[in-house]
Amino acid sequence: MNELINGFPVLTVTGLTQGAIYALVALGYTLVYGVLRLINFAHSDVFMIGTFGAIWTWSAFGFDANSPRPSVGGALGLIALAIVVAAILCGIFAMLVEVTAYRPLRARNAPPLAFLITAIGASFVLSEGMAAFTNRRQFGVPAMLPTDPLFSIGSWQVTPLQLTTIAVAILMMVALDWFVQRTKFGRGIRAVAQDANTAALMGVNKNRVILLVFLIGGLMAGVAAVLSDMKAASTRFNVGFLIGLKAFAAAVLGGIGNLRGAALGGILLGLAENYGSAVFGTNFRDFIGFLVLILLLMFRPTGLLGESLGRARA
Amino acid sequence: MRQIFVRAIGGVALAALVLGGAAACKQDEGGTEGGSASKVCDLKIGFFGALSGGDAGLVTPGKQAADLAVKQYNAEHADCKVSIQAYDSQGKPELAGGLATSAVGDAKVVGIVGPAFSGESETANPIFQQAGLPVITQSATRPSLADNGWAIFHRGVGNDFSQGPAAAAYIKSINAAKVFVVDDQSAYGAGLADEVKKALGATVVASDKATDNQQDFSAIVTKVTSSGATALFYGGYTEEASPFLKQLRAGGYKGTFVGGDGIYDANMLSVTGNADVEGAVATCPCAPATTAKGTFVQDFKAEFNAEPGVYADVAYDLTKIYLEAIGEGKSSRADIQAFLKSYNKAGSATGVTYKWDDKGELDPAQVRVWSYIAKNGAWAPDKEIPKA
Amino acid sequence: MLLEVDNITLLYGRIQALHGITVHVNEGEIVALIGANGAGKTTTMRAVSGVRAIASGRIRFNGVDITRMRADLRVIQGICQSPEGRGVFPGMTVRENLEMGAYTRKDTGNIAKDMDHVLDLFPRLRERFKQAGGTLSGGEQQMLAVGRALMSRPKLLLLDEPSMGLAPMLIQQIFEIITEINQRDGTTILLVEQNAQQALSRAHRAYVLETGSIVKEGTGQELLHDPAVKDAYLGVA
Ligand SMILES: Nc1ncnc2c1ncn2[C@@H]1O[C@H](COP(=O)(O)OP(=O)(O)OP(=O)(O)O)[C@@H](O)[C@H]1O
Ligand SMILES: [Mg+2]
Numbered sequence: 001m002n003e004l005i006n007g008f009p010v011l012t013v014t015g016l017t018q019g020a021i022y023a024l025v026a027l028g029y030t031l032v033y034g035v036l037r038l039i040n041f042a043h044s045d046v047f048m049i050g051t052f053g054a055i056w057t058w059s060a061f062g063f064d065a066n067s068p069r070p071s072v073g074g075a076l077g078l079i080a081l082a083i084v085v086a087a088i089l090c091g092i093f094a095m096l097v098e099v100t101a102y103r104p105l106r107a108r109n110a111p112p113l114a115f116l117i118t119a120i121g122a123s124f125v126l127s128e129g130m131a132a133f134t135n136r137r138q139f140g141v142p143a144m145l146p147t148d149p150l151f152s153i154g155s156w157q158v159t160p161l162q163l164t165t166i167a168v169a170i171l172m173m174v175a176l177d178w179f180v181q182r183t184k185f186g187r188g189i190r191a192v193a194q195d196a197n198t199a200a201l202m203g204v205n206k207n208r209v210i211l212l213v214f215l216i217g218g219l220m221a222g223v224a225a226v227l228s229d230m231k232a233a234s235t236r237f238n239v240g241f242l243i244g245l246k247a248f249a250a251a252v253l254g255g256i257g258n259l260r261g262a263a264l265g266g267i268l269l270g271l272a273e274n275y276g277s278a279v280f281g282t283n284f285r286d287f288i289g290f291l292v293l294i295l296l297l298m299f300r301p302t303g304l305l306g307e308s309l310g311r312a313r314a
Numbered sequence: 315m316r317q318i319f320v321r322a323i324g325g326v327a328l329a330a331l332v333l334g335g336a337a338a339c340k341q342d343e344g345g346t347e348g349g350s351a352s353k354v355c356d357l358k359i360g361f362f363g364a365l366s367g368g369d370a371g372l373v374t375p376g377k378q379a380a381d382l383a384v385k386q387y388n389a390e391h392a393d394c395k396v397s398i399q400a401y402d403s404q405g406k407p408e409l410a411g412g413l414a415t416s417a418v419g420d421a422k423v424v425g426i427v428g429p430a431f432s433g434e435s436e437t438a439n440p441i442f443q444q445a446g447l448p449v450i451t452q453s454a455t456r457p458s459l460a461d462n463g464w465a466i467f468h469r470g471v472g473n474d475f476s477q478g479p480a481a482a483a484y485i486k487s488i489n490a491a492k493v494f495v496v497d498d499q500s501a502y503g504a505g506l507a508d509e510v511k512k513a514l515g516a517t518v519v520a521s522d523k524a525t526d527n528q529q530d531f532s533a534i535v536t537k538v539t540s541s542g543a544t545a546l547f548y549g550g551y552t553e554e555a556s557p558f559l560k561q562l563r564a565g566g567y568k569g570t571f572v573g574g575d576g577i578y579d580a581n582m583l584s585v586t587g588n589a590d591v592e593g594a595v596a597t598c599p600c601a602p603a604t605t606a607k608g609t610f611v612q613d614f615k616a617e618f619n620a621e622p623g624v625y626a627d628v629a630y631d632l633t634k635i636y637l638e639a640i641g642e643g644k645s646s647r648a649d650i651q652a653f654l655k656s657y658n659k660a661g662s663a664t665g666v667t668y669k670w671d672d673k674g675e676l677d678p679a680q681v682r683v684w685s686y687i688a689k690n691g692a693w694a695p696d697k698e699i700p701k702a
Numbered sequence: 703m704l705l706e707v708d709n710i711t712l713l714y715g716r717i718q719a720l721h722g723i724t725v726h727v728n729e730g731e732i733v734a735l736i737g738a739n740g741a742g743k744t745t746t747m748r749a750v751s752g753v754r755a756i757a758s759g760r761i762r763f764n765g766v767d768i769t770r771m772r773a774d775l776r777v778i779q780g781i782c783q784s785p786e787g788r789g790v791f792p793g794m795t796v797r798e799n800l801e802m803g804a805y806t807r808k809d810t811g812n813i814a815k816d817m818d819h820v821l822d823l824f825p826r827l828r829e830r831f832k833q834a835g836g837t838l839s840g841g842e843q844q845m846l847a848v849g850r851a852l853m854s855r856p857k858l859l860l861l862d863e864p865s866m867g868l869a870p871m872l873i874q875q876i877f878e879i880i881t882e883i884n885q886r887d888g889t890t891i892l893l894v895e896q897n898a899q900q901a902l903s904r905a906h907r908a909y910v911l912e913t914g915s916i917v918k919e920g921t922g923q924e925l926l927h928d929p930a931v932k933d934a935y936l937g938v939a
Contacts (some may be wrong), residue, residue, distance in 0.1 A: 007697075010532075010539075010540075010565075014536065015532070017532070018532060064587075065584060065587030066589070067587075069589075095462065105701060132490045137370075140560075140584060147563065160585075184801075187798060188801060194794070195791055195792075197753055199802075201773060201783045202774075202777065203777030203778060205772070226724040228529070232530060233564070234370055234556050242527055273533070274532060274533045278533055282525070283499060283522075283524075
């Protein structure tokens with residue numbers, strides 16, 4: 001308990017940072033669920049590919065775990081570049097998963113269980129493929145941003161990485177919210193999510209919307225992957241599993257299918273894990289995360305903000 | 315949930331491997347029938363451990379050394395060769411069972427070097443015990459491994475009862491007033507951390523536990539920095555130790571980072587990066603392989619064009635014990651087990667006298683623990699830690 | 703001829719719902735489909751709008767063979783269906799629902815004007831402009847569904863039971879609007895109705911469906927006075 005009180009400011013800031021990463025990954029689960037009623041298990045591995053995309057980008061510029069820290073300007077440029085590369089890479093892989101694993105099944109009206117199996121299969125193909133490609137090795141992340149606190153208010157300190165992570169995550173979420181709520185493509189996504197048949201009668205190309213949704217989920221995962229790389233400081237082929245599970249839990253916590261819910265769920269989970277670890281020990285971290293989820297679902301079965309891209313309001 | 319699938323699919327893959335392996339073995343046997351009647355040739359020594367994955371750095375040098383020993387043996391016994399059969403467990407207990415079963419099923423395999431880690435030993439050794447297939451581990455240091463009544467079990471290094479107090483002695487020698495202890499809850503990591511805690515007593519101000527595959531250590535980092543500890547002992551492996559150390563440094567921890575032999579590998583250096591790993595300390599019940607006796611170091615360099623890595627000298631000597639038995643005409647698992655029980659000779663590379671007690675442990679007087687410090691991107695041998 | 707449906711059959715799994723339907727609609731007409739529950743009226747509409755693939759036969763629209771065309775592409779050709787059971791997007795506002803009707807339109811400049819026009823036709827929708835579709839009353843949703851279909855400026859408007867669930871006064875109103883759309887805007891309409899009296903009196907021509915086949919066709923007035931039709935569908939002895 002003492003640890004929680006003493007460490008509260010730090011635990012809060014680091015919890016928010018981790019939560020922001022969960023939230024970005026959770027968006028991909030929730031978007032796909034919203035339009036397809038499908039849990040895309042391969043999403044966690046798309047994220048994993050992004051963590052490598054960032055490392056490859058940096059190593060193309062000669063940065064590895066042993067490189068000295070670049071200047072702040074250089075670091076921001078390298079981070080921005082890695083975000084672009086990882087986002088594109090993840091977007092492409094997410095769309096590949098849709099086109100190869102799910103679309104053929106939809107064309108044949110396969111039952112939901114078949115989708116579940118191909119989802120797990122796609123997840124394996126990606127993670128084991130990367131395992132083979134990287135020889136199951138662990139890769140260190142080059143140092144980017146300075147680690148000294150950027151500013152502090154009392155005992156509340158924020159490092160450049162924490163600020164960058166939270167700012168980028170908020171930026172991405174605001175942009176996504178705007179896209180889905182305010183643009184024509186976003187309206188198409190919501191239309192398919194709410195009533196796919198009627199959406200077709202309005203001239204919405206369902207397959208194109210689904211592809212778009214996978215692309216957006218992939219982009220978000222790619223951004224999250226770069227942020228997570230810098231925070232975790234290393235990656236390997238299996239990093240997707242745990243973070244994917246957490247992000248999925250975050251999506252359910254907020255109300256699966258609900259974009260703002262995914263963001264809220266991610267942040268709450270990040271905080272709950274940190275506070276819980278401080279009180280009960282870090283070995284209870286995952287236990288606490290899921291305990292919060294189960295308790296919440298008992299009282300609010302559809303999650304904090306209710307299910308679906310608008311469907312719950314019906 | 316997915317881990318269940320991992321296991322299921324891993325099982326299928328393994329079954330395929332085993333079947334494939336068995337088919338290959340049959341061919342081997344077919345090719346050699348009609349050889350000398352008294353001598354059995356083409357025997358195999360199994361090498362069991364993480365040859366890929368995040369912890370491979372701890373195990374591959376030993377595999378290279380075993381290959382070297384076999385190559386040297388075969389040069390002298392061209393008419394009746396021996397080979398190394400690799401069992402790549404990735405260091406995962408859940409893969410070890412299937413691999414052990416496949417080793418047991420291959421009658422040509424008469425002895426095992428390994429399993430390299432404690433966790434996988436706990437899964438694999440009961441299977442070896444049932445089949446009477448002797449094992450000598452070069453690096454599994456959890457003390458309780460010797461308490462299972464496995465007659466086939468032999469440990470070629472000191473256990474954590476020797477490494478733990480030595481690590482504690484090291485921490486005392488740097489005058490750390492407050493020590494934080496973390497382990498990864500693995501058989502090895504928790505066992506070692508417990509020994510360190512016991513030996514350090516009240517200077518341990520707090521402790522915490524990490525989990526397998528953990529990526530985000532922010533809560534532990536917060537505890538460490540707010541505890542005011544000036545030294546931290548981590549019981550566990552590189553996979554988690556490396557990101558943990560980097561996050562500790564990013565979180566402002568300035569004290570010493572000490573780990574056991576689980577972090578004494580090249581990955582710990584390259585994945586963590588020179589800047590953050592600099593000054594980290596690893597203890598190891600192994601003398602620097604580069605100071606090994608005889609021609610081992612030269613031979614190893616000539617063969618692999620690299621300095622011998624961790625446990626290379628140990629694995630070399632252990633492999634040679636099996637080769638000695640085979641050279642004397644021992645060709646069954648039972649004969650080799652009996653050979654080990656009465657063995658009493660010094661290894662040519664380590665200089666350690668290999669003589670095992672009933673539980674399969676070496677004489678504690680033979681065990682020496684060294685400290686290594688990360689300096690400029692390499693593990694520099696520091697000193698042999700004096701016995702407390 | 704704007705729409706030619708030529709001898710189509712359609713299967714729901716093993717159930718054959720349409721047994722060779724032939725229907726045509728000329729430019730500027732209101733054509734009604736009437737028939738008992740389960741006769742296949744909605745199924746015919748689905749075949750025309752493309753949400754269900756047909757098993758055999760051909761469909762031509764505006765001179766183009768659309769038999770194998772995807773539903774969303776038929777919208778671009780100028781066919782818009784207001785589906786049975788309304789299909790209002792529950793989580794979207796009235797405004798967004800109407801905008802969905804104009805989803806495929808390229809002439810974005812005229813959309814605002816058309817929306818005004820629709821809101822003039824259905825003043826209730828103007829009052830509820832920012833309300834979520836799912837919270838509208840049944841009648842309001844029906845108006846929204848019809849209005850939304852109009853927003854695509856269809857050449858052919860498919861209306862499946864637009865009067866379902868409406869109060870008698872509103873039924874009268876909606877049929878007046880249908881006539882108005884047809885006369886003032888020149889929109890061609892294919893109309894499915896249980897309310898045969900109203901439908902036949904407004905339609906230029908009509909078809910009677912029974913268990914997946916056309917059993918009668920003629921002008922609205924002819925069928926309105928046909929004794930068999932009167933007996934079966936107009937509820938007068
Ligand atoms: N999705 C479906 N799956 C299986 N059978 C269906 C499906 N939809 C309709 N049917 C069947 O096809 C036949 C025609 O149905 P349809 O909906 O076209 O009737 P309808 O004329 O529109 O009736 P109503 O006036 O009740 O709306 C019915 O027997 C119905 O049970
Ligand atoms: Mg109907």
